[in-house]
Amino acid sequence: xxxxxxxxxxxxxxxxxxxxxxxxxxxxxxxxxxxxxxxxxxxxxxxxxxxxxxxxxxxxxxxxxxxxxxxxxxxxxxxxxxxxxxxxxxxxxxxxxxxxxxxxxxxxxxxxxxxxxxxxxxxxxxxxxxxxxxxxxxxxxxxxxxxxxxxxxxxxxxxxxxxxxxxxxxxxxxxxxxxxxxxxxxxxxxxxxxxxxxxxxxxxxxxxxxxxxxxxxxxxxxxxxxxxxxxxxxxxxxxxxxxxxxxxxxxxxxxxxxxxxxxxxxxxxxxxxxxxxxxxxxxxxxxxxxxxxxxxxxxxxxxxxxxxxxxxxxxxxxxxxxxxxxxxxxxxxxxxxxxxxxxxxxxxxxxxxxxxxxxxxxxxxxxxxxxxxxxxxxxxxxxxxxxxxxxxxxxxxxxxxxxxxxxxxxxxxxxxxxxxxxxxxxxxxxxxxxxxxxxxxxxxxxxxxxxxxxxxxxxxxxxxxxxxxxxxxxxxxxxxxxxxxxxxxxxxxxxxxxxxxxxxxxxxxxxxxxxxxxxxxxxxxxxxxxxxxxxxxxxxxxxxxxxxxxxxxxxxxxxxxxxxxxxxxxxxxxxxxxxxxxxxxxxxxxxxxxxxxxxxxxxxxxx
Numbered sequence: 001x002x003x004x005x006x007x008x009x010x011x012x013x014x015x016x017x018x019x020x021x022x023x024x025x026x027x028x029x030x031x032x033x034x035x036x037x038x039x040x041x042x043x044x045x046x047x048x049x050x051x052x053x054x055x056x057x058x059x060x061x062x063x064x065x066x067x068x069x070x071x072x073x074x075x076x077x078x079x080x081x082x083x084x085x086x087x088x089x090x091x092x093x094x095x096x097x098x099x100x101x102x103x104x105x106x107x108x109x110x111x112x113x114x115x116x117x118x119x120x121x122x123x124x125x126x127x128x129x130x131x132x133x134x135x136x137x138x139x140x141x142x143x144x145x146x147x148x149x150x151x152x153x154x155x156x157x158x159x160x161x162x163x164x165x166x167x168x169x170x171x172x173x174x175x176x177x178x179x180x181x182x183x184x185x186x187x188x189x190x191x192x193x194x195x196x197x198x199x200x201x202x203x204x205x206x207x208x209x210x211x212x213x214x215x216x217x218x219x220x221x222x223x224x225x226x227x228x229x230x231x232x233x234x235x236x237x238x239x240x241x242x243x244x245x246x247x248x249x250x251x252x253x254x255x256x257x258x259x260x261x262x263x264x265x266x267x268x269x270x271x272x273x274x275x276x277x278x279x280x281x282x283x284x285x286x287x288x289x290x291x292x293x294x295x296x297x298x299x300x301x302x303x304x305x306x307x308x309x310x311x312x313x314x315x316x317x318x319x320x321x322x323x324x325x326x327x328x329x330x331x332x333x334x335x336x337x338x339x340x341x342x343x344x345x346x347x348x349x350x351x352x353x354x355x356x357x358x359x360x361x362x363x364x365x366x367x368x369x370x371x372x373x374x375x376x377x378x379x380x381x382x383x384x385x386x387x388x389x390x391x392x393x394x395x396x397x398x399x400x401x402x403x404x405x406x407x408x409x410x411x412x413x414x415x416x417x418x419x420x421x422x423x424x425x426x427x428x429x430x431x432x433x434x435x436x437x438x439x440x441x442x443x444x445x446x447x448x449x450x451x452x453x454x455x456x457x458x459x460x461x462x463x464x465x466x467x468x469x470x471x472x473x474x475x476x477x478x479x480x481x482x483x484x485x486x487x488x489x490x491x492x493x494x495x496x497x498x499x500x501x502x503x504x505x506x507x508x509x510x511x512x513x514x515x516x517x518x519x520x521x522x523x524x525x526x527x528x529x530x531x532x533x534x535x536x537x538x539x540x541x542x543x544x545x546x547x548x549x550x551x552x553x554x555x556x557x558x559x560x561x562x563x564x565x566x567x568x569x570x571x572x573x574x575x576x577x578x579x580x581x582x583x584x585x586x587x588x589x590x591x592x593x594x595x596x597x598x599x600x601x602x603x604x605x606x607x
Contacts, residue, residue: 131217452501
């Protein structure tokens with residue numbers, strides 16, 4: 001049963017992805033610390049310059065051998081150039097380090113999530129929208145990249161600043177150091193308070209992004225329907241409503257996050273004024289060097305002012321954690337269909353050799369719908385105690401009215417779902433015992449809804465048989481009667497078919513799909529309503545192809561057009577999920593009162 005398990009905090013789980021890059025992470029953090037150390041040097045240099053101008057030959061710098069004021073100022077200039085050079089160097093290195101780390105961790109997380117999604121059962125995909133999944137795999141992962149790019153460096157440099165500046169205050173002027181520390185508890189407490197309040201708001205924002213992307217993806221995928229019903233204005237209205245909800249949720253988060261910096265500034269102002277006033281009094285009383293006073297004032301600004309960026313960092317952090325939570329929620333989803341362990345027994349030639357015998361033994365099944373607490377079985381049974389057997393190498397047809405369970409049989413055979421009771425067997429082995437590669441590698445499927453990938457004709461025929469040669473691809477196209485029209489395309493087998501094969505007709509897409517299945521050379525070939533949406537000429541071509549490709553393999557044909565299946569070795573007739581008739585076309589068509597005979601008379605115009 002598919003379920004979502006309780007998991008630790010997303011930041012802790014994210015740290016597991018960073019372990020692989022521990023050395024690079026340490027190096028990037030080191031660059032951040034060094035960059036900040038050199039960035040804190042200018043206030044010290046300014047203080048030293050003030051000290052030189054005021055104290056001249058009695059300055060602190062004079063104690064190191066530079067008595068002449070001009071030499072002191074030139075020396076400060078050279079030192080400034082060196083320190084700024086190092087600051088710029090480490091700024092470059094830390095930027096490169098953190099950005100590349102962000103790219104690599106993001107890459108790993110996206111691939112892991114995509115690989116996991118591909119392993120989930122069909123029930124998950126039937127309940128999720130493509131746009132919603134795209135939002136997780138793209139937008140949510142990108143939010144993580146933004147935090148790693150900026151936020152991690154900001155946190156490290158802020159900690160470095162606090163440690164260095166407070167250390168300097170403790171050495172230079174311990175009597176006023178507490179004034180700098182005083183605002184910090186309020187700033188930290190305010191940051192944590194804002195973080196707790198921001199978290200649910202950004203979670204709501206990310207959920208709405210998924211909804212918005214879902215509607216956008218659905219509308220763009222169905223643009224032909226939208227245009228044919230002149231529903232453009234209606235769809236714009238729907239997108240406007242979802243986009244407005246996204247804007248409203250973002251506004252709620254923005255109102256709170258934007259209030260952070262102005263409030264923090266008030267605390268910063270208090271610390272800055274305290275150092276400026278009380279430190280100045282110490283200078284007037286002769287208790288503090290004027291150069292040291294300058295350093296303290298500038299250091300206070302360097303310590304407290306970066307805390308205003310803590311709001312932006314927390315904003316990035318909360319966005320990243322909201323997105324990462326959604327990514328890990330997908331990763332925590334478990335498939336209802338668990339993979340078996342068995343493989344086919346190898347032949348003397350080293351090839352695995354399933355023969356193709358298919359059997360359903362007392363199979364009952366019904367679809368489930370998923371709510372937020374798991375699976376709930378509340379739909380009627382699609383199949384009830386179904387038993388049938390298709391011998392290896394024979395051609396079988398499955399027919400019946402809409403909703404009788406024909407396509408469900410195929411989904412169970414491919415283990416897109418598992419049976420509720422009974423078992424489905426291939427060559428006498430329960431399909432639940434086999435690995436997905438062993439099971440699905442033995443079965444080829446030509447579906448009514450043909451899906452072609454954006455790429456060339458050649459790539460689409462070779463999909464699943466990626467190492468096939470061009471000669472093998474052409475041979476499969478000949479069998480599927482696709483070669484002739486392919487050669488008439490602008491670039492032949494290298495012609496780009498467009499997204500979902502939209503540059504080709506329905507019949508052309510169907511024949512490429514058949515060629516793809518032929519090239520796979522499966523023991524069992526399934527044609528699921530392969531002729532339902534093609535013209536008579538294409539149907540005739542597909543029937544001729546079926547005669548050629550049926551030799552030496554098991555064929556299962558699902559069709560509403562009974563003319564397509566009249567030559568089948570055995571026809572199984574379903575009604576309401578039950579097997580009500582079986583036999584040859586002649587026997588079933590001649591049976592009085594039979595369901596098949598009635599369907600045949602309707603299709604031939606006798607009734």
